[in-house]
Amino acid sequence: MIAQLLGLPDTPGVMFFVFAGGGMLYFFLIASIAYYLYFKKFRAHFHPTYELDRKEMKSAITWVIIGIVGNGALMLPIHMLIAKDYSKMYYDVSEHGWAWMFGQVIVLLVFTETLIYWTHYAFHRVPWLWKYVHERHHKYVVPTPYSSLSFNPMDSFLQAVPHHIAAFFFPLHAGVYLTSVLFVTLWAVCIHDRVSFFRWPWLNYTDHHTLHHWYSDFNLGQYFTFWDRLVGTYRSPKIDYEDVPDGIIYRPKSVAPTSTAPTALGGRSANPA
Ligand SMILES: [Zn+2]
Ligand SMILES: [Zn+2]
Numbered sequence: 001m002i003a004q005l006l007g008l009p010d011t012p013g014v015m016f017f018v019f020a021g022g023g024m025l026y027f028f029l030i031a032s033i034a035y036y037l038y039f040k041k042f043r044a045h046f047h048p049t050y051e052l053d054r055k056e057m058k059s060a061i062t063w064v065i066i067g068i069v070g071n072g073a074l075m076l077p078i079h080m081l082i083a084k085d086y087s088k089m090y091y092d093v094s095e096h097g098w099a100w101m102f103g104q105v106i107v108l109l110v111f112t113e114t115l116i117y118w119t120h121y122a123f124h125r126v127p128w129l130w131k132y133v134h135e136r137h138h139k140y141v142v143p144t145p146y147s148s149l150s151f152n153p154m155d156s157f158l159q160a161v162p163h164h165i166a167a168f169f170f171p172l173h174a175g176v177y178l179t180s181v182l183f184v185t186l187w188a189v190c191i192h193d194r195v196s197f198f199r200w201p202w203l204n205y206t207d208h209h210t211l212h213h214w215y216s217d218f219n220l221g222q223y224f225t226f227w228d229r230l231v232g233t234y235r236s237p238k239i240d241y242e243d244v245p246d247g248i249i250y251r252p253k254s255v256a257p258t259s260t261a262p263t264a265l266g267g268r269s270a271n272p273a
Contacts, residue, residue, distance in 0.1 A: 010083035012076055019079065020072030023185070027068065027149055030186055034145040034193045046195050049247030056147075060140055063150035070153020071160060078164045087167035091174050104176055108166055109223065112180075115162035117227035120220040123155070133158070142248055143213050148192035149185075160184075187223065195250050196237075202226060207237030207249050214244055 008014050038046040082089050093101055123134035133155045140147035149156065163180055166172050191209035198205050204221040212219040218235040221228050228234035237249060 010080075012080060015079050015083065016072050016076055019075060020069050023068045023072065024065065026182065027064065027185060027189070030189050031064075031145040031148065034189055038193050038195050039144060046250050047247065049245075056140065057144070060144065060147040060150045063136060063152075064146065067149055067151035067153050067156045071151075071156040074153060074157040075160070075164055078161070082164075082167055088169075088171040089167040089174055089177060090171055093173065096171050096173075100171065101173060101176070104170065104172060107170055108163075108172065108176065108180060111166055111169065112162040112184075113222050113224055113227065116159055116222040117220055117231075119158050119162075121231070121233070124217050124220065138213065138216055141213055143192040143194065143210065145189045145193045148188045184222070194248065199238075201236065201238075204228075205237075208235075210249050211235050211237055211241075211244070214248065 008018065039050055039052075043050060081087060090096065096104075120134075123129045133152055136152045137147075137150060137155060140150060151159075160181075163177075163184060167177060191204065191206045192213075194206060194210050196206040199207070202225050204219060204223055204225050208219040208221075208225065215235060218233050219225070219228055220233050225234055
């Protein structure tokens with residue numbers, strides 16, 4: 001698969017290197033671009049109240065490295081099975097036609113969205129999962145691009161695994177698979193940079209995830225908000241929450257909050273219910 005696409009041998013060592021090494025290069029490239037633009041060069045515009053916390057930044061970057069390397073190791077058996085052709089991954093569009101090239105994108109979105117929502121929901125509801133798996137990611141209450149992949153490796157593995165096991169459930173073109181893995185990493189960085197450009201309420205855009213880090217138990221989706229709305233874990237970023245300090249959510253002048261949150265919504269919750 002990815003090693004094959006790059007013309008490399010699909011041995012465990014090479015595959016680990018491609019995922020851990022390639023993943024690290026890709027992540028630090030896009031996270032650094034986002035950090036440079038929003039937190040340095042145009043900081044006065046996007047995040048005027050931001051102050052670098054060196055200790056937190058060091059911790060965030062350390063856990064990115066631990067998370068990516070650990071995730072690469074945990075994912076290896078799945079990648080080996082895919083490489084040895086035990087999955088339904090395919091490489092030639094003509095095998096399933098163009099209609100399925102587009103159809104599988106929708107199926108993949110529904111499949112990953114559903115599994116990731118409920119995995120994330122369990123992380124926030126099951127005390128030991130919270131404590132031993134997910135709490136690390138929530139140490140960063142006000143996120144930056146560098147904290148987007150600051151995970152316990154088991155956390156990043158369990159939240160990423162739907163993308164990697166999809167090919168065992170339905171035919172998945174290698175190009176679609178690779179694009180989805182690259183895109184979800186880019187998405188992870190984007191939803192942690194605290195700058196939203198698209199504010200479509202059914203999309204789990206950046207402000208939603210900023211609130212997820214602030215309130216902890218709300219907005220658990222991946223790309224969309226439909227599971228949050230159905231289950232009742234949705235909080236709209238269009239509301240002006242009194243306990244969210246100014247500057248945490250970047251709001252251009254054209255996007256004023258529509259209303260003030262009723263106090264019954266409650267405040268921050270750092271622990272699962
Ligand atoms: Zn996050
Ligand atoms: Zn969470």
